[in-house]
Amino acid sequence: xxxxxxxxxxxxxxxxxxxxxxxxxxxxxxxxxxxxxxxxxxxxxxxxxxxxxxxxxxxxxxxxxxxxxxxxxxxxxxxxxxxxxxxxxxxxxxxxxxxxxxxxxxxxxxxxxxxxxxxxxxxxxxxxxxxxxxxxxxxxxxxxxxxxxxxxxxxxxxxxxxxxxxxxxxxxxxxxxxxxxxxxxxxxxxxxxxxxxxxxxxxxxxxxxxxxxxxxxxxxxxxxxxxxxxxxxxxxxxxxxxxxxxxxxxxxxxxxxxxxxxxxxxxxxxxxxxxxxxxxxxxxxxxxxxxxxxxxxxxxxxxxxxxxxxxxxxxxxxxxxxxxxxxxxxxxxxxxxxxxxxxxxxxxxxxxxxxxxxxxxxxxxxxxxxxxxxxxxxxxxxxxxxxxxxxxxxxxxxxxxxxxxxxxxxxxxxxxxxxxxxxxxxxxxxxxxxxxxxxxxxxxxxxxxxxxxxxxxxxxxxxxxxxxxxxxxxxxxxxxxxxxxxxxxxxxxxxxxxxxxxxxxxxxxxxxxxxxxxxxxxxxxxxxxxxxxxxxxxxxxxxxxxxxxx
Numbered sequence: 001x002x003x004x005x006x007x008x009x010x011x012x013x014x015x016x017x018x019x020x021x022x023x024x025x026x027x028x029x030x031x032x033x034x035x036x037x038x039x040x041x042x043x044x045x046x047x048x049x050x051x052x053x054x055x056x057x058x059x060x061x062x063x064x065x066x067x068x069x070x071x072x073x074x075x076x077x078x079x080x081x082x083x084x085x086x087x088x089x090x091x092x093x094x095x096x097x098x099x100x101x102x103x104x105x106x107x108x109x110x111x112x113x114x115x116x117x118x119x120x121x122x123x124x125x126x127x128x129x130x131x132x133x134x135x136x137x138x139x140x141x142x143x144x145x146x147x148x149x150x151x152x153x154x155x156x157x158x159x160x161x162x163x164x165x166x167x168x169x170x171x172x173x174x175x176x177x178x179x180x181x182x183x184x185x186x187x188x189x190x191x192x193x194x195x196x197x198x199x200x201x202x203x204x205x206x207x208x209x210x211x212x213x214x215x216x217x218x219x220x221x222x223x224x225x226x227x228x229x230x231x232x233x234x235x236x237x238x239x240x241x242x243x244x245x246x247x248x249x250x251x252x253x254x255x256x257x258x259x260x261x262x263x264x265x266x267x268x269x270x271x272x273x274x275x276x277x278x279x280x281x282x283x284x285x286x287x288x289x290x291x292x293x294x295x296x297x298x299x300x301x302x303x304x305x306x307x308x309x310x311x312x313x314x315x316x317x318x319x320x321x322x323x324x325x326x327x328x329x330x331x332x333x334x335x336x337x338x339x340x341x342x343x344x345x346x347x348x349x350x351x352x353x354x355x356x357x358x359x360x361x362x363x364x365x366x367x368x369x370x371x372x373x374x375x376x377x378x379x380x381x382x383x384x385x386x387x388x389x390x391x392x393x394x395x396x397x398x399x400x401x402x403x404x405x406x407x408x409x410x411x412x413x414x415x416x417x418x419x420x421x422x423x424x425x426x427x428x429x430x431x432x433x434x435x436x437x438x439x440x441x442x443x444x445x446x447x448x449x450x451x452x453x454x455x456x457x458x459x460x461x462x463x464x465x466x467x468x469x470x471x472x473x474x475x476x477x478x479x480x481x482x483x484x485x486x487x488x489x490x491x492x493x494x495x496x497x498x499x500x501x502x503x504x505x506x507x508x509x510x511x512x513x514x515x516x517x518x519x520x521x522x523x524x525x526x527x528x529x530x531x532x533x534x535x536x537x538x539x540x541x542x543x544x545x546x547x548x549x550x
Contacts, residue, residue, distance in 0.1 A: 014247075014262025014314055015294050016065065018322040019213040022226060026217040031224065031279040035061040035204070037547045038225060038280035040211045041288035041320055043070030044533055045516025045540035047194035049285045050203050052544030060203045061278060063227050064315070065210040065269075066244055069191045070289050071312035071487070071517075072533060074248075076149055077186025078159055079131065079138075079537065080530030081124040082176035087138050087156050095174035097121040103162060103171035104522070104531075111333070111525040116496040120522050120538055127537055128178060134193045137181040144175035148342035148369055149529075151404060155179040160528030161368045165460045177530045187533075208237050210269055211319070214284065214327050214512075215277065222327060222511035224280045228273035236272040240265050244314060252309065252483075262314050283511050283547030286501070287540060290488035290517035291318030292337075301334035301490070304377050307479075308339050308486035316488075320518035324492040327512065328503045332520055333490030338527035339377045340485045341478055342369030343386055345409050346396035351467035352388040353447055354478065356380040359430060359440030361447070364459040370527045373484055382480030385433060386416075387444070389470040393417055412483060420474040429473050444469055489527060491519045499543030511550075513543040 037053040039046045042064035054060045064070075082088065083097035100121040108117060128138060140156040150157045159177025161167045182189030198205060209229040216222050230237040243265040251258035291297045292310045294317040299306055310316075321331050343349040343365060350365040354372065362384070363375045376384045388396065397417055400410040423429025426444050430437025448468040450457055457466060478484075492514045493502040499515055500508035515521075516536040523532040 012263060013259035013293070013295060014266040015296070015317045016210055016266070016319045017212060018319055018326060021327045022213055022215045023218055024215055024223065026221075026223050029223075030277070032276040033061060033227075033278040035059045035278065035280055036282045037285060037544065038063065038278055038283075039285045039287060040225065040323070041070065041286065041315070041516070041518070042068035042205060042207070043287065043289060043516065043536065044072035044191060044194065045518070045536035046285070046287035047191070047198055048537045048540030049287055049515055049544035049547075050198055051194070051201070052541040053548035054201055054203055056545065056548040058282060058548035062198070062203060062205045063209040063211055063225075063278070064205070064207050065319075066313070066315055067207050067241065068195060068205065069188065070315050072536060073188045073191040074313055075185065075187035075533055076529065077180035077182060077188070077190040078530035078533060079128065079178045079180070080159060080176050080528065080534040081128045081178045082174055083121055083124045085125050085128050085178065087128075087140060087178060088174060088176075091140065091144060091156055091175070093174045094172070095176070097124065099172045099174065100124065100176065103167060106167055106170060107160065107526050107528055107531075108522055109525045111520065112496055112522055117522065120535075123538060124534070127534065131190070131193065131537070134197045136190060136193045138178040139181060147345055148409060149406060150179060151406070152183055155181050159530050161371060164364065164367055165462060208232070208240060210273065211323065214323055216327055220327065220509065222280070222284050222509060224278045225284055227276045227278050228269065229276060230269065230273050234272070236268050240268045243268075248313060255310070280511065282550050283513055285499075285543045285547055286320040286324055286492070286512070286514040286518045287516045287543070288320030288323075288518050289316040290491070291321060292316050292486060292488045294318040297334070298488070302337045302488065304382065305337040305339055305480070305486050307382055307481045308337070308377070308484045311340070311485035311487050320514065321491055324501050324512065324514060324518070327509055329492045329501045329509060329512070330504050331491060332493050333524045334488070336489040336524060337374070337377070337486050338370045338489055339373035339480060340369045341373035341376060341384070341480075343372065343478065344369075345403070345405055346399040346413055348392045348395040348399065349386060349388070350465045352386055352392055352469065353443065354384055354386050355440065355443060357383050357435055359435045359437070360443055361459060364457075364461045366461045366465045368528055373480070373486075374526070377480050384478050385475040386478045387469065388474045388476065390472045390474070391470060392467060393420070393474050416476040416478070416482070417474070420476045422472070422474050424472055426473065429475055433475055487527070487532070488517065489524045489532075491517055491521070491524065494519045498546040499539060500546065513547050515539040515543040
């Protein structure tokens with residue numbers, strides 16, 4: 001089989017080229033590989049799908065363009081789970097699937113139907129048990145805090161807006177962020193349990209194997225896919241891996257260089273990968289992540305987030321979504337992005353106020369960072385400042401230096417405080433920011449007066465997070481251009497009972513399923529820490545079960 005002639009030889013950022021589906025005569029076509037279920041993408045969703053399918057007795061092949069793990073292995077390893085897990089009970093918190101549902105209904109909106117969300121909540125405790133059966137551990141040794149990411153030793157925490165007044169009024173608060181025990185970011189530790197289980201049960205995993213197109217019959221049924229694999233152990237494969245590993249290390253600091261490294265890796269794929277046709281007798285599962293690394297897709301579908309920092313890996317280039325679209329699948333919610341602007345820790349920061357270019361508060365500073373980030377990007381052009389006074393700034397600097405924070409919390413906090421603009425009055429600081437100083441002054445007066453008069457905060461911030469601001473003020477630039485990480489949330493429409501991919505008529509495409517961020521799921525409207533990973537695991541198992549039993 002020769003390399004497709006219409007695939008470009010180079011790419012500016014290493015994005016995988018997806019070709020139109022290959023239509024074959026299913027009865028007479030020749031295949032290099034055969035399986036029951038072919039899983040494309042080996043992150044949390046792909047691993048879960050493969051394990052679920054294999055458990056039914058299905059023969060499974062997993063293909064990943066790189067070495068597996070994807071964004072899941074780069075994550076904090078947090079699984080959003082509740083309903084009364086053993087770890088919640090041990091920490092003294094009562095929770096039920098109903099309370100979890102009421103909270104998530106507020107966060108997720110119409111991302112999935114009510115029955116699906118209820119099922120997700122009912123299955124939550126079992127998801128934790130399933131992970132622990134593979135060796136994962138979520139045991140915590142300290143009370144759950146409210147933070148962007150907890151310290152080692154703390155593996156249960158409030159990972160969303162559960163304790164914020166407007167949410168607590170609807171659903172009884174409980175910590176549901178279950179962080180996999182491990183040092184540093186726990187995503188890799190969690191994924192390695194999945195990888196080890198995939199290996200233990202004998203699932204065929206093909207790494208450095210890209211899928212550039214699906215294969216269908218004349219009626220549109222997905223029969224399999226065309227895989228392009230670098231010869232394992234070859235010098236090209238080794239060089240490809242080195243380029244990707246280097247790109248992953250530097251993309252937060254010099255993204256242009258990282259993109260050039262990915263482009264070189266892609267050129268190796270195009271020149272040296274060998275094609276293989278893989279037949280999937282029961283189904284193909286797309287689980288290749290989102291598209292935050294595909295800047296063309298971001299510019300087209302979510303332009304308000306172009307200035308954010310990409311969070312994930314090179315595999316998050318929308319290839320799974322584009323493969324689905326190549327056979328008539330419909331994508332939705334592609335404009336939904338989670339942008340993370342955390343202002344806790346330091347714990348003194350939320351006591352200040354976040355303002356927009358009009359000098360007005362626009363969000364309760366106590367809320368989860370993704371809510372603040374999305375409000376900023378969606379409605380305020382990605383521009384915002386956090387206003388502190390001298391006292392709050394001093395407390396925050398002390399915590400950043402000596403409070404035992406993670407470096408990705410302390411270093412950016414210190415830089416923002418050192419680079420902050422300052423003014424003795426709101427008018428003076430407003431002039432430096434290029435905003436209406438008089439309006440800014442009225443905002444501060446209203447904030448302070450509510451505290452002095454012991455009246456409720458207009459944006460419902462809790463009293464514990466309120467502090468009257470003095471006259472010497474500091475403005476920290478917390479805009480989207482200041483290292484604001486983001487992930488995409490939209491994907492292919494699927495049948496919520498099966499994970500089967502839907503076409504424009506709302507009917508399933510035979511032989512095709514999707515999971516994780518390649519698909520619409522629980523986290524496709526809004527995100528709280530651990531919800532995407534939990535959805536990847538849950539939807540992956542759903543797709544694997546259904547495909548294997550089709």
